[in-house]
Amino acid sequence: MVGPRRCFHSPEFKLTCDRGSELPRLLLGNDSGGGALEVVSISPENNTMRVISHGVHAMNMSGSGGQWSWSLGAGLPYTLLGWGINEFILLGCNLQAKLLSNGSGGSIISGCASFCSTETMEWYEAYDKRCSNNGCCLSSIPMGDAFYGVELRRLDRGLPEKGMQAEVPVSVLIAETGWFHRDLSTDLTDPTRGQWQKTILRVPLILSWVVPQGTSHDMKYPGEAAWRICKSTNSEPRAAAYFPVRGNSCECKEGYQGNPYITGGCQDIKECDQKEEHGCFGDCEELPGTFQCRCPEGYQGNPYLTGGCQDIKECDQKEEHGCFGDCEELPGTFRCRCPEGFHGNYSISGGCFKSVNTGRSGLIIGLSVASGPCILLLILGALLIIRDIEQHKGKMMRQKFFNQNRGQLLKQLVSHRADIAERMIIPLEELQKATNNFDQVRRLGGGGHGTVYKGILSDLHVVAIKKSNIVVKREIDEFINEVAILSQINHRNIVKLHGCCLETEVPLLAYEFICNGTLSDHLHTGALGSLSWDDRLRIASEIGKALGYLHSSVTVPVIHMDIKPSNILLDDALIAKISDFGASRYIPMDKTGLTTITAVQGTIGYLDPMYYYTGRLTECSDVYSFGVLLVELLTRKNPSSYRSSEGDGLVMQFVELLAEGNLAEILDPQVLEEAGTEVEEVAILLCHA
Numbered sequence: 001m002v003g004p005r006r007c008f009h010s011p012e013f014k015l016t017c018d019r020g021s022e023l024p025r026l027l028l029g030n031d032s033g034g035g036a037l038e039v040v041s042i043s044p045e046n047n048t049m050r051v052i053s054h055g056v057h058a059m060n061m062s063g064s065g066g067q068w069s070w071s072l073g074a075g076l077p078y079t080l081l082g083w084g085i086n087e088f089i090l091l092g093c094n095l096q097a098k099l100l101s102n103g104s105g106g107s108i109i110s111g112c113a114s115f116c117s118t119e120t121m122e123w124y125e126a127y128d129k130r131c132s133n134n135g136c137c138l139s140s141i142p143m144g145d146a147f148y149g150v151e152l153r154r155l156d157r158g159l160p161e162k163g164m165q166a167e168v169p170v171s172v173l174i175a176e177t178g179w180f181h182r183d184l185s186t187d188l189t190d191p192t193r194g195q196w197q198k199t200i201l202r203v204p205l206i207l208s209w210v211v212p213q214g215t216s217h218d219m220k221y222p223g224e225a226a227w228r229i230c231k232s233t234n235s236e237p238r239a240a241a242y243f244p245v246r247g248n249s250c251e252c253k254e255g256y257q258g259n260p261y262i263t264g265g266c267q268d269i270k271e272c273d274q275k276e277e278h279g280c281f282g283d284c285e286e287l288p289g290t291f292q293c294r295c296p297e298g299y300q301g302n303p304y305l306t307g308g309c310q311d312i313k314e315c316d317q318k319e320e321h322g323c324f325g326d327c328e329e330l331p332g333t334f335r336c337r338c339p340e341g342f343h344g345n346y347s348i349s350g351g352c353f354k355s356v357n358t359g360r361s362g363l364i365i366g367l368s369v370a371s372g373p374c375i376l377l378l379i380l381g382a383l384l385i386i387r388d389i390e391q392h393k394g395k396m397m398r399q400k401f402f403n404q405n406r407g408q409l410l411k412q413l414v415s416h417r418a419d420i421a422e423r424m425i426i427p428l429e430e431l432q433k434a435t436n437n438f439d440q441v442r443r444l445g446g447g448g449h450g451t452v453y454k455g456i457l458s459d460l461h462v463v464a465i466k467k468s469n470i471v472v473k474r475e476i477d478e479f480i481n482e483v484a485i486l487s488q489i490n491h492r493n494i495v496k497l498h499g500c501c502l503e504t505e506v507p508l509l510a511y512e513f514i515c516n517g518t519l520s521d522h523l524h525t526g527a528l529g530s531l532s533w534d535d536r537l538r539i540a541s542e543i544g545k546a547l548g549y550l551h552s553s554v555t556v557p558v559i560h561m562d563i564k565p566s567n568i569l570l571d572d573a574l575i576a577k578i579s580d581f582g583a584s585r586y587i588p589m590d591k592t593g594l595t596t597i598t599a600v601q602g603t604i605g606y607l608d609p610m611y612y613y614t615g616r617l618t619e620c621s622d623v624y625s626f627g628v629l630l631v632e633l634l635t636r637k638n639p640s641s642y643r644s645s646e647g648d649g650l651v652m653q654f655v656e657l658l659a660e661g662n663l664a665e666i667l668d669p670q671v672l673e674e675a676g677t678e679v680e681e682v683a684i685l686l687c688h689a
Contacts, residue, residue, distance in 0.1 A: 009211060009229070012077050015039065020279060022249050040204070044259040047249045048081060050176070053203045065153035070174060072146045072207070078249055079240075080174065081206045082144035087177045090114050091136045092170040099141065100149035112137035113155065130271030131180060138180060144208065146562045148174070176204040210240045233669055234268070234289065235260030255289030279304050287525060298332030322347045322438070322451065322467070333440060340426045345428075347438045348504045424487045426499040430458060431465055431508055438467075454513060463498050466509040483509065485558055485581045493546035495569060495579040511579075516572055520565035523636055533674035535574055537682075542576040543568060547626060550578075557587040559594075559617055564627035565632060594618075603631045605639035605649070627651075634679065636668040658683050 008014045018025040018036075028037040028051065038052040048102035072078050080086055090097040093116035100106040114137040131138050150172050173180075211229045230237050237248040252258055252266035259265030271291040280293035282303025295301055295309035302308035314334040315327035323336035323578040324348030338344055339350035345351035434455030435442045444452040444464065453465045486497035501508040519539065522531050532540070543563075550558045560581065567580040583601045587594055594617045600607070608624035611617055628639050631654050639650040648656070657663050663683055664672055671679055 005582065012075075013209075024497055037205075043313050044250075044261050044265070045252070045257060047208050047251065049207050049209070051207055053205055054201075065151070067152070068150045068172065070148040070150060076146070077210045077212050078207045079144045079146045079209075080141070080148075081208050084140045084142065085173060085177060085206045086141050087180075088112065088139045088141055089131070089136070089172075089173040089175060089180050090138075090171075093135060094155045095170065096153045096155055097137075097172060098151040098153075100137070100151060101143060101145055102147055102149075106149060109143050110139045110141050112139040115155070129360075136180075140172070140177070155678055157210050173201075173203055174205065174582050176206050179204050208249070210249050212247040230260050231263045232256075232258070232260045232266040233264070233673060234266035255291075281306050282309050288530070292525075296332055298334075319349075324349050325352050345432060345437060358421070386624055424483060424497070425501045426457075426501045426508075426510060428501050428503040428508075431455065431501050431510065433458070434463070434510075435465060455510070457498065457510070461498055463510040463511040464513045466511070467504075468506050468509070480507075485586075486511070486585050489550075489554065489558075491546055491549045493542045493576055493578060495577045514569040514571050514577060514579075516570045516574070519568035519570060519576065522570065523565055523632065524617075524638060530670060531574070532632075533671055533679075536671070539568075539570075539574065539576045540630055540633060541579065543626060543629070546576075546578050551622070557619070559585050559587055559619065560622050560625075561617070562583060562602050562606070563622055563629060564603050565629060568629075587617075587619075603640065605641075627686060634668065634686075635666050636671075637666070654683075655687055658687060 014028075016027045016576055018027050026039045034306075036054075038054070040050040042049045072080065078274055088097070088099045088110050090112055092114055094114070095377060096111065096113045098108050098111040098464070101109045112133070114133055114135060116135050118338065135243050151165055151174070229248065232250075232252065233254050234256040236253055238251050240247065240249055248259035252260050255269055255271075256266040257269050258267045268288060270286060271278040271280070271427060272286050275281075275284040275291070275293070277293065280291065280303060282293050282295045282299070285292045285294070293303045295303045298312055298314075299309040300312050301310045311329070313329065314321040314323070315329050318324075318327040318334075318336070321334065323334070323346060325336050325338045325342070326340075328335040328337075336346050338346045342352040342354055344353045434439070435453045435459050441455045442455060444454050451467045453467065455463050455465050483497065483500050486495070490496075495514065496512040498510045498512065500510065514664065547560070547563070550560060558581075560578065561583040562580060563578070566579065569577045569579050571577065585594055600612055602611075602625070606625040607630045608621040610624075611621045628651060631651055632639060635650065637650055637656065642650040642653075644653045654663075654666060657666050658680075663680060667679060675682075
């Protein structure tokens with residue numbers, strides 16, 4: 001026996017070392033006789049094993065034909081692999097052979113015919129040692145099974161046997177594809193093998209296996225017993241057909257490879273190491289079980305085609321890319337500067353001002369020296385006036401943008417706290433210094449809603465500065481609403497606002513810099529690492545405390561209206577912080593709710609049904625969204641896109657499976673592994689909340 005006593009799953013999987021032969025052999029089972037299967041190699045990754053079958057394969061055939069059966073053994077959890085991995089071989093003259101599924105009573109799944117056209121043994125020396133129907137024939141086995149029937153029929157009935165026909169015995173073999181060409185045909189051409197039909201052949205076979213379960217569950221939905229045999233986190237059970245016993249095998253999930261039967265056996269395939277072989281010709285990012293291919297920054301197109309990523313011509317639409325000066329195309333990026341003879345901020349409309357002509361100033365100074373002190377004083381006075389005019393023009397422009405961006409509305413919203421109003425409004429000059437005049441190097445990212453820059457304020461606070469793409473008055477009002485709400489909130493689990501600037505064409509928002517992505521990034525993209533069960537519980541608790549603060553502890557209760565993972569930021573210590581208060585609303589102290597007259601706001605999948613149908617906004621609206629977020633933490637499934645096979649959404653499916661006691665079917669495997677029975681307690685509390 002190999003390994004400790006009873007180290008095998010069941011007796012059918014016991015491996016025995018036979019030391020009685022010339023070379024030790026590894027046998028499947030206890031039998032060390034000639035009929036035992038000798039194991040050559042095992043591949044848990046492919047769920048296959050290569051074995052050697054020993055025995056005399058010549059048949060005594062009389063009359064016009066006959067039938068035989070081929071079997072791996074009754075009740076064993078093994079089957080012969082089909083799909084051309086094994087083949088059917090016939091040796092003999094003027095014969096037709098048929099391979100039948102499920103024993104002699106099954107349907108025909110393969111077959112071939114062998115002829116002998118000469119009276120010599122020339123068929124032994126067939127071209128390239130391949131069997132070409134002259135004395136032998138081969139046929140692929142398309143369907144795997146544990147039992148086969150063989151039906152033989154002579155094609156020369158009534159004719160006398162002579163020459164080659166009399167010498168060649170009838171043999172039927174099932175072997176690994178390619179074995180006959182590689183090994184046996186060489187043996188048959190050996191002159192010393194005149195009695196080859198009496199030789200005990202070593203015939204290789206490729207088998208697959210299942211682990212018997214013995215459960216009453218439908219094999220399409222493996223039960224917990226099936227999951228227990230798959231030890232790796234990234235593995236899953238697979239129901240198998242064409243086996244003599246019911247059971248399951250294991251396989252690594254898509255995007256993983258290795259041994260699914262051991263802990264940690266399925267490892268992520270590193271597609272990006274050979275990205276072009278996986279069809280990626282852009283920037284490749286490894287994700288758990290998959291990868292993401294995208295065009296490099298500054299390029300657009302199809303990264304899955306050679307040359308599919310083309311340089312974005314930012315200068316063709318330079319204002320959309322924040323350039324209001326002269327634009328120069330560079331590979332993957334662009335350069336913006338004020339036109340020659342101008343200076344200022346090229347990233348805002350009207351930000352470049354005409355420079356004083358230094359050459360003209362030199363000429364004026366020369367004339368002044370020649371013409372006398374009076375002319376010099378006159379010119380210097382004119383220069384000062386021009387400078388004052390330019391400064392006044394810039395001030396008027398900033399005031400125009402301040403009024404246009406509802407600066408007075410912000411002052412009214414925070415008028416009861418003069419210190420807040422003064423701190424919240426940041427001059428444009430401060431943010432220009434913080435970002436090195438909005439240098440592209442400081443750009444953190446961007447999208448349809450705006451661009452974000454990293455900056456350091458004069459008080460040394462590191463901030464993220466959001467430059468929004470706001471084009472309508474309603475969106476500006478929402479922006480001001482978010483500033484007013486965040487300015488009065490102080491909680492460790494709510495993103496801190498440092499201030500805003502309203503002196504540009506589009507408002508700028510400066511909030512604390514959070515560098516570890518969103519909760520959605522951690523749950524769904526996997527690029528930032530997986531969250532442990534303890535982290536998920538803590539994050540849920542922190543979000544709940546922050547919502548309790550908003551609903552009960554501030555002067556005027558606030559309803560967030562859009563609680564979802566993409567609005568939860570995580571810092572370096574994975575501390576949760578609620579962000580994005582653009583859709584939030586105040587609830588008057590003497591009211592329990594608020595009926596909105598505008599369109600329903602929020603995200604499908606997280607919306608409170610009561611609010612969706614009635615427009616009535618209460619604290620329960622946030623509580624419902626929070627409950628959906630908790631389900632997402634437990635299942636790692638997106639409620640906006642998830643649909644069960646019956647068409648149910650994530651919340652409905654979660655509640656039904658909990659009631660049926662089948663919650664494990666929808667839970668994240670990592671949660672199942674780490675939380676144990678605690679996850680069911682949390683799920684029950686969640687549904688009763």
